[in-house]
Amino acid sequence: MSLLDALLLDPPRIDVWVANRAGQNVAGSGTQMDPYDGSTLTKFDTLMSGMPVNTCVHLGPGEFETAGFFDGMTSTYWRAKTGLRIVGSGIDVTKLKLVNGAASDQRVYTVATPLRTPLVTAVTSFGSLRNNYAGWVGFQFVVGDTPLVVTEVGRWVVSGNNQSHTVKLFNADGTAVPNGSVSVNTSGKPAGQFAYATLATPVTLAAGTTYALMSQETNGGDQWYDYSNTRITLAAAASGVVGAYGANPPPYTVIGAGQSYGPVSLRYGTMADFFELSDLTINCNLAGVSGATSTAGAVRIMGNHSRVVRVKVTNWGNKSTSQEGFVIAMLTGDPGSGVNSVTNCGIEECIAVSPDASAAGKVTVLHVGGKEDATSAVEAFGLGPYIRNCFVDCGQTSDFSKDFRALSMAWCKGGVIEANQVHNTKYGGPYQTATGARDLVVRNNTYRNVWKGPFWSMASQGVQRLVVEGNSIELATGAPSSECAVQLHSTAPSGSYPHGNVVIRDNRIRYVDGGTGSAGGIKVWNAQNLLVRENTLELTPTLPERPLMNKNCGTAQYFENRTPAGVLIRGYNETTSIFSSELETDAEDAFILGLIKKH
Numbered sequence: 361m362s363l364l365d366a367l368l369l370d371p372p373r374i375d376v377w378v379a380n381r382a383g384q385n386v387a388g389s390g391t392q393m394d395p396y397d398g399s400t401l402t403k404f405d406t407l408m409s410g411m412p413v414n415t416c417v418h419l420g421p422g423e424f425e426t427a428g429f430f431d432g433m434t435s436t437y438w439r440a441k442t443g444l445r446i447v448g449s450g451i452d453v454t455k456l457k458l459v460n461g462a463a464s465d466q467r468v469y470t471v472a473t474p475l476r477t478p479l480v481t482a483v484t485s486f487g488s489l490r491n492n493y494a495g496w497v498g499f500q501f502v503v504g505d506t507p508l509v510v511t512e513v514g515r516w517v518v519s520g521n522n523q524s525h526t527v528k529l530f531n532a533d534g535t536a537v538p539n540g541s542v543s544v545n546t547s548g549k550p551a552g553q554f555a556y557a558t559l560a561t562p563v564t565l566a567a568g569t570t571y572a573l574m575s576q577e578t579n580g581g582d583q584w585y586d587y588s589n590t591r592i593t594l595a596a597a598a599s600g601v602v603g604a605y606g607a608n609p610p611p612y613t614v615i616g617a618g619q620s621y622g623p624v625s626l627r628y629g630t631m632a633d634f635f636e637l638s639d640l641t642i643n644c645n646l647a648g649v650s651g652a653t654s655t656a657g658a659v660r661i662m663g664n665h666s667r668v669v670r671v672k673v674t675n676w677g678n679k680s681t682s683q684e685g686f687v688i689a690m691l692t693g694d695p696g697s698g699v700n701s702v703t704n705c706g707i708e709e710c711i712a713v714s715p716d717a718s719a720a721g722k723v724t725v726l727h728v729g730g731k732e733d734a735t736s737a738v739e740a741f742g743l744g745p746y747i748r749n750c751f752v753d754c755g756q757t758s759d760f761s762k763d764f765r766a767l768s769m770a771w772c773k774g775g776v777i778e779a780n781q782v783h784n785t786k787y788g789g790p791y792q793t794a795t796g797a798r799d800l801v802v803r804n805n806t807y808r809n810v811w812k813g814p815f816w817s818m819a820s821q822g823v824q825r826l827v828v829e830g831n832s833i834e835l836a837t838g839a840p841s842s843e844c845a846v847q848l849h850s851t852a853p854s855g856s857y858p859h860g861n862v863v864i865r866d867n868r869i870r871y872v873d874g875g876t877g878s879a880g881g882i883k884v885w886n887a888q889n890l891l892v893r894e895n896t897l898e899l900t901p902t903l904p905e906r907p908l909m910n911k912n913c914g915t916a917q918y919f920e921n922r923t924p925a926g927v928l929i930r931g932y933n934e935t936t937s938i939f940s941s942e943l944e945t946d947a948e949d950a951f952i953l954g955l956i957k958k959h
Contacts, residue, residue, distance in 0.1 A: 448640025498574030509698030534610025562698030629697030655685030677719020693740025822858030
């Protein structure tokens, strides 16, 4: 393909301008000279909801309020879309303020990608109730220009429903879509909305292809709505709605454009490829988010080549320690949504400061990896994610009772965390206890007044290839002896290696401002191959007895680790209770042995 052809195939980007035009009583036309008015939450969210893909939204100076998004949100919301760029007029010049009174103990984000989007976005009217038919009822639709990865199917709950119903996807010829059915239980579910059930495995519906979604009903069973006047609205991902029914497909019959029996719906995974957010400040406004255990974050995006750059975040946090939250999160995959890998997503040149005074912790500030409740049961691996040139200050100058983690990266191949500054934060990171990574480099970061720097602790799914190099770690003087500047921990038994090849080199470790304390240096457990070399440790005027330790490692080598004064620091194997041997110590032993033999 020629360059000209490639350029012609690339969809044109649309530029739209939005300003806070409070008091002007004009809607605007969206041009640079006549921007849209986004002066209220409703106006702003309505505008953003209607922005098409591949749009560049220029936000003018001032503050814009938004309800943001949380998983399961049913009121009006907007979401990150493919090719959408949101560009502010500069940090602290353009401000987004999160205000959400609909949340009830959810994780709320100012800008987000819904991980599972409902196909039916609204039921605008209902027909008559009936339960006098035995067979399948629902609607037919046509997938748009992007394949849909279906994760859940659902059925509308009518008051009094209490039975289970098989909801199934069908091809246009009436044959069943493989793995496209599951039983949906309506018993105890709220009436007047869809009840969903998760498919055993996500199902991909081809772009531009016709399918039907139907629920199996019984004569005299639960009630459902007839197609006539039961009108539904679909998300932009599909079109061509028409009612569908069949006693025992294939085949099935279609009737009533824009209408559905039941009705029924499905949820599908959502990506925001080439999304970008830049040059503005986000006020997460934890106090303005309802719910006793809700969290208030800035960004959660999943999409190839997506990034957040030059964004400042304030007033973030969570209301209860029972629910952890992210501040800026780029997801590298979500197997439950059928997304097993995201390429080249990251966070760059961002600033996260001033957590809300009531924030409870546990909060991870900058995260690239799995979603909030990701576990080691299923893995996804993003390619080439990054966190670089960012600044995090959680304000923990002496009180480290709140569990704040600055950096986190997991579920990745070729991940890079570099040139970040972390100040006054309990755990500098990358902090990871749930999911691991295949390849990760942590280099040239500065940590000041932290309890830990890089830290991993898991029984399985650790880090397979890890390099920690060139970092400056200044520990808080009040850090307890259980903490270490660099630590890979594991509860796995001896002979099991959750961590693979680990290299820790050329790091500088000391206490903040040359103070004293009791924390340790570098501790590694259950790594298959460990190399610790050329690190400089100045932990106290008198070094801890064993500042470099390993346990249950396959091989462990130490080389040229010293104090600033040049004193060699030997590694200690907790499994064998033996200090490591190096060329210098071997030479000293030989010299002493020679003297003994001579005399």
